[in-house]
Amino acid sequence: MYEFDIKAPSKLGKVVRKLKKDEDAVVLGGGQTLIPTLKQRLAAPSQLISLAKIDKLKGISSDNGVVTIGASTVHADVAADGAIPALSALAGGIGDPSVRNRGTIGGSLANNDPSACYPAGALGLGATIVTTDRKIAADDYFRGLFETALEGAEIITAIEFPVPDKAAYVKFDQPASRFALVGVFVSRTGSDVRVAVTGASESGVFRWAEAEAALAANFAPEALEGMTPSGDMIGDIHGSPEYRAHLVGVMARRAVAAC
Amino acid sequence: MTQVSMTVNGKAVSAPAEGRSLLSTYLREALQLTGTHVGCDTGQCGACTVHVNGKMVKSCNMFATEADGAEITTVEGMANGDGSLGVIQQAFQDHHGLQCGFCTPGMVMAAAALLKDNPKPSEAEVRAHLSGNLCRCTGYHNIVKSIMAASGQDVAAVAAE
Numbered sequence: 001m002y003e004f005d006i007k008a009p010s011k012l013g014k015v016v017r018k019l020k021k022d023e024d025a026v027v028l029g030g031g032q033t034l035i036p037t038l039k040q041r042l043a044a045p046s047q048l049i050s051l052a053k054i055d056k057l058k059g060i061s062s063d064n065g066v067v068t069i070g071a072s073t074v075h076a077d078v079a080a081d082g083a084i085p086a087l088s089a090l091a092g093g094i095g096d097p098s099v100r101n102r103g104t105i106g107g108s109l110a111n112n113d114p115s116a117c118y119p120a121g122a123l124g125l126g127a128t129i130v131t132t133d134r135k136i137a138a139d140d141y142f143r144g145l146f147e148t149a150l151e152g153a154e155i156i157t158a159i160e161f162p163v164p165d166k167a168a169y170v171k172f173d174q175p176a177s178r179f180a181l182v183g184v185f186v187s188r189t190g191s192d193v194r195v196a197v198t199g200a201s202e203s204g205v206f207r208w209a210e211a212e213a214a215l216a217a218n219f220a221p222e223a224l225e226g227m228t229p230s231g232d233m234i235g236d237i238h239g240s241p242e243y244r245a246h247l248v249g250v251m252a253r254r255a256v257a258a259c
Numbered sequence: 260m261t262q263v264s265m266t267v268n269g270k271a272v273s274a275p276a277e278g279r280s281l282l283s284t285y286l287r288e289a290l291q292l293t294g295t296h297v298g299c300d301t302g303q304c305g306a307c308t309v310h311v312n313g314k315m316v317k318s319c320n321m322f323a324t325e326a327d328g329a330e331i332t333t334v335e336g337m338a339n340g341d342g343s344l345g346v347i348q349q350a351f352q353d354h355h356g357l358q359c360g361f362c363t364p365g366m367v368m369a370a371a372a373l374l375k376d377n378p379k380p381s382e383a384e385v386r387a388h389l390s391g392n393l394c395r396c397t398g399y400h401n402i403v404k405s406i407m408a409a410s411g412q413d414v415a416a417v418a419a420e
Contacts, residue, residue, distance in 0.1 A: 001279040003279060004278050006278040006322055006324050006325075008324075008325075028322075031320060031321060031325075032302065032320060035281075035302065035321070035322070036301050036302050038279070039300065039301065048278065048322075050325065052325060076314070095391065096391025096392075097315055097388055097390070097391060098305065098369075099302070099317075099391060101314040101316050102317075102320065102321060176303075177303075178390060
């Protein structure tokens with residue numbers, strides 16, 4: 001690692017001020033992606049600003065059909081919560097137990113790894129990303145591989161999830177990293193159906209519109225028989241684009257069956 | 260360098276650390292607690308697993324300064340007060356739960372975290388819980404057996420097929 005200092009302010013305003021003053025400063029959440037990145041010298045921040053001492057960013061609350069999860073809430077706590085069972089199951093399947101004790105939902109969404117699970121959960125539930133400046137609909141938030149709508153000194157403070165009537169997340173694990181080779185989150189609320197896919201597309205997490213239309217007409221696995229998404233899929237040593245496109249169909253049908 | 264203080268295995272400790280110092284480096288180099296092993300240093304193998312405020316974490320994937328004020332337990336804290344092996348350690352010895360032994364500190368700490376929350380885990384639960392702990396001798400069957408035995412369960416049927 002290159003050399004840097006770590007600051008851990010206890011006020012969110014101080015974090016934002018530090019980021020505005022120093023554009024090479026980087027926010028440290030749980031560090032489960034950032035620390036390995038720093039070890040490989042893929043980043044050289046001037047300083048890390050830790051969110052660990054800002055208590056109001058932690059915790060889960062439910063009110064009026066909306067579950068609000070603080071950005072610094074670790075995966076293990078979301079897994080144990082159960083207010084939205086599909087989301088808790090998703091959180092309980094991220095990485096391994098040690099990663100789930102450190103990694104945070106805000107960190108995952110800010111990083112927007114194309115194979116991460118949480119982006120599928122946020123998009124698949126139509127969540128709202130709450131930041132220090134505004135509220136961003138998940139549909140407007142994800143902008144491609146590791147790209148989001150977040151501006152320079154903007155920090156996620158919470159994520160608001162509307163409680164669905166039914167939802168499920170099914171992923172095909174990449175067994176070494178336990179990231180999703182392909183993961184599909186399906187939810188239904190009234191007549192509104194959402195299908196969000198992670199791990200598959202060259203453009204990052206996406207909503208599979210054709211599948212949503214088919215499921216809106218008939219919410220059953222058979223409605224997706226033979227369907228695969230269009231668009232450029234990721235091809236790497238773990239799977240070809242054709243393989244991933246096929247997996248999207250399979251995972252989507254399994255997710256609908258699990259709803 | 261900043262002074263970092265924490266409680267390790269019940270003892271208050273304090274030592275200077277750089278911002279980039281990992282908790283694993285702090286434990287091994289500043290405190291000379293070399294039972295915590297650094298295997299991959301990428302956060303994948305779990306040999307460096309310790310408990311921070313009762314939760315298992317990979318000490319190579321956390322900065323020392325982040326553990327300031329925390330309660331840490333390492334494998335050195337797993338033996339009984341008189342120095343004899345703790346229940347989990349004894350079970351690893353009895354059931355040949357280690358071959359080269361490099362992953363063992365992490366396996367023991369992972370096992371302790373599991374049994375604290377789930378005193379009688381099923382074989383499947385043990386295997387799922389170990390998803391972040393790699394044994395490059397591939398001695399998993401006996402590791403699972405050791406953890407099941409440490410929980411007081413019959414292990415005759417574990418990995419029998």
